Amino acid sequence: MTLSADERARYQRHLALKEIGAAGQERLKAARVLIVGAGGLGSPAALYLAAAGCGTLGLVDFDRVDVSNLQRQVLFDTAALTQLKAEAGRERLASLNPEIRVVAHALELRAANVRAVLDGYDLVLDGSDRLSTRYLVNDACVILGRPLVSAAIHRFEGQVMTYVPGHGPCYRCLFPEAADGVVANCAEAGVLGVLPGVLGTLQATEAIKLITGAGTPLSGRLLTYDALELRFHEFRVERRRDCPVCGDAPTITEPRDARPAAPESRAAVRRLTAPALKALLELAAPASAPLLIDVRERWEYDTGHLPDARNIPMSELPQRLAEIPRSGDPVFVCRSGARSLRACTMALHAGVVQPANLEGGLLAWAAQVDPSLPVA
Numbered sequence: 001m002t003l004s005a006d007e008r009a010r011y012q013r014h015l016a017l018k019e020i021g022a023a024g025q026e027r028l029k030a031a032r033v034l035i036v037g038a039g040g041l042g043s044p045a046a047l048y049l050a051a052a053g054c055g056t057l058g059l060v061d062f063d064r065v066d067v068s069n070l071q072r073q074v075l076f077d078t079a080a081l082t083q084l085k086a087e088a089g090r091e092r093l094a095s096l097n098p099e100i101r102v103v104a105h106a107l108e109l110r111a112a113n114v115r116a117v118l119d120g121y122d123l124v125l126d127g128s129d130r131l132s133t134r135y136l137v138n139d140a141c142v143i144l145g146r147p148l149v150s151a152a153i154h155r156f157e158g159q160v161m162t163y164v165p166g167h168g169p170c171y172r173c174l175f176p177e178a179a180d181g182v183v184a185n186c187a188e189a190g191v192l193g194v195l196p197g198v199l200g201t202l203q204a205t206e207a208i209k210l211i212t213g214a215g216t217p218l219s220g221r222l223l224t225y226d227a228l229e230l231r232f233h234e235f236r237v238e239r240r241r242d243c244p245v246c247g248d249a250p251t252i253t254e255p256r257d258a259r260p261a262a263p264e265s266r267a268a269v270r271r272l273t274a275p276a277l278k279a280l281l282e283l284a285a286p287a288s289a290p291l292l293i294d295v296r297e298r299w300e301y302d303t304g305h306l307p308d309a310r311n312i313p314m315s316e317l318p319q320r321l322a323e324i325p326r327s328g329d330p331v332f333v334c335r336s337g338a339r340s341l342r343a344c345t346m347a348l349h350a351g352v353v354q355p356a357n358l359e360g361g362l363l364a365w366a367a368q369v370d371p372s373l374p375v376a
């Protein structure tokens, strides 16, 4: 793949580097990179890879741009609100660099489609905020022999590692499988806006190195970043011979959908929006009104709570599960909906038939139903 005069002009700072040069730039032009998750990590990765002249870029994301994304997802501007991230991202990247091809995959990666999507790409960057997607992408990359640069962020900290097929460990070697909901995501835990900028840019750096052959990839090393202390650490990690996907006798030989936290019961958690809960409370006869259980700590509850809500703080719930009727469809509430979802899972394990979760918590209630409710 030779470079046009326009391309030579556009990429002259790369051409000046002997580690990249015309040969490296031509490899970039021929490269096909899939970015899973057009969010905080995917945004800088996609922008830099598009600017660098990566010939084909795929964006996987089924979400739409929300105003709370704009604090860190620099691929989007305010005019892109409510648009599909994959589509809005494609337009932004195409205007940044018309020389490249950008493909929008507005879909959720699942075992059923991951092969078909990955088939069109040579290299994968994972910036997904879901553990189930993370394991699915890792397994698919190992099985299909695709290099993978995986990054994750949490509050003020991030980590990144590169999987090179046939060399070094995969993501599963480092992190034994955990289910969705066990680790809080950005929405629940918060994240410093600039943090994914650092990690996503490292992912793009690794991609360019893998494509051009420059430097040494971050294989067999986990790099962690602490923004508060402004410190990087590096941990050496080995491939596990007993890894279920990249080990000597793999048990995962086909991409599969991860088991959720409580497969037998997760489907039984009802999800209620704030307006739906309001309707439910208004329609129910007093005797059959659902039991409301507020799992916030006592001081939060005392600041303001829903009428008739019973307070069982999350910290006491394991000892007080017996207080919850096994039927009667209790509704769990907390500040943002995260603790109460965990409470639902615990209640399910304790035999409660159909617990419900107030999605978005009392913050959503205050925003959508009753702004007079003080939420601590």
Ligand SMILES: [Zn+2]
Pocket: 169, 170, 171, 172, 173, 174, 239, 240, 243, 244, 245, 246, 247
């Ligand atoms: Zn492995």
